[in-house]
Amino acid sequence: xxxxxxxxxxxxxxxxxxxxxxxxxxxxxxxxxxxxxxxxxxxxxxxxxxxxxxxxxxxxxxxxxxxxxxxxxxxxxxxxxxxxxxxxxxxxxxxxxxxxxxxxxxxxxxxxxxxxxxxxxxxxxxxxxxxxxxxxxxxxxxxxxxxxxxxxxxxxxxxxxxxxxxxxxxxxxxxxxxxxxxxxxxxxxxxxxxxxxxxxxxxxxxxxxxxxxxxxxxxxxxxxxxxxx
Amino acid sequence: xxxxxxxxxxxxxxxxxxxxxxxxxxxxxxxxxxxxxxxxxxxxxxxxxxxxxxxxxxxxxxxxxxxxxxxxxxxxxxxxxxx
Numbered sequence: 493x494x495x496x497x498x499x500x501x502x503x504x505x506x507x508x509x510x511x512x513x514x515x516x517x518x519x520x521x522x523x524x525x526x527x528x529x530x531x532x533x534x535x536x537x538x539x540x541x542x543x544x545x546x547x548x549x550x551x552x553x554x555x556x557x558x559x560x561x562x563x564x565x566x567x568x569x570x571x572x573x574x575x576x577x578x579x580x581x582x583x584x585x586x587x588x589x590x591x592x593x594x595x596x597x598x599x600x601x602x603x604x605x606x607x608x609x610x611x612x613x614x615x616x617x618x619x620x621x622x623x624x625x626x627x628x629x630x631x632x633x634x635x636x637x638x639x640x641x642x643x644x645x646x647x648x649x650x651x652x653x654x655x656x657x658x659x660x661x662x663x664x665x666x667x668x669x670x671x672x673x674x675x676x677x678x679x680x681x682x683x684x685x686x687x688x689x690x691x692x693x694x695x696x697x698x699x700x701x702x703x704x705x706x707x708x709x710x711x712x713x714x715x716x717x718x719x720x721x
Numbered sequence: 722x723x724x725x726x727x728x729x730x731x732x733x734x735x736x737x738x739x740x741x742x743x744x745x746x747x748x749x750x751x752x753x754x755x756x757x758x759x760x761x762x763x764x765x766x767x768x769x770x771x772x773x774x775x776x777x778x779x780x781x782x783x784x785x786x787x788x789x790x791x792x793x794x795x796x797x798x799x800x801x802x803x804x
Contacts, residue, residue, distance in 0.1 A: 544776045624784045627788065
């Protein structure tokens with residue numbers, strides 16, 4: 493009861509803060525300076541039709557590298573904690589609905605995830621969302637079986653290789669064009685083609701592989717620690 | 722999509738999210754709260770889609786609605802059910 497009251501009180505306080513903040517907010521009629529520059533010269537600068545990916549991977553590539561590092565340390569910590577403190581029982585057998593679905597859907601989901609990753613510079617998506625979609629397919633596979641995943645060197649090799657690729661692509665830009673993660677060490681090509689936009693597709697691929705393998709590693713360590721009841 | 726329909730859909734989704742979020746605090750069973758939080762995430766992804774941010778919507782739907790819900794469920798299993 494006390495927990496509920498405290499929770500509701502926190503929600504009400506947050507609501508009050510939010511209302512005071514957004515009270516005098518008006519929708520801006522024009523883009524801000526940097527936004528305008530992105531929308532005007534983004535396609536020429538990067539060759540990427542999807543400007544969100546252009547910002548995430550090319551203009552703010554260093555931030556994305558930092559984000560990947562954050563995800564890496566988070567997943568390492570989760571795996572470490574779950575290995576040190578193995579509590580709970582092993583996985584229970586799934587219901588027939590889940591195991592039937594887990595037999596059919598994952599291949600389609602993985603295909604969709606790969607599409608999101610490889611078309612990041614053309615349509616909404618990119619490395620991070622695509623990697624998460626691929627990982628959710630692996631999650632479904634794990635939910636549909638009652639065996640504990642074995643030790644896998646494959647996942648960690650993929651993860652390390654993807655991280656290394658990201659870093660090396662960054663250094664390539666530094667040596668070839670004098671700028672870390674310079675996008676146009678590869679030709680920009682014609683915008684809208686699948687092979688275009690410099691190194692954006694390669695970086696998307698690396699991020700996608702890294703996110704998918706890291707999240708799958710978290711799931712399998714939960715599974716090994718007997719997470720599901 | 723015309724403007725008023727867009728506004729109605731956004732406001733409807735937002736109100737639904739607020740109601741669900743309060744419900745997640747109130748419900749007795751932990752498992753119901755987890756499922757309701759997953760529903761809030763799914764509504765958030767719908768809201769992102771309505772606001773022309775499909776990139777964010779994809780991420781929210783897969784991470785917020787699917788993956789974190791399952792992680793919470795597994796965590797609930799680890800702490801031993803309803804505690």
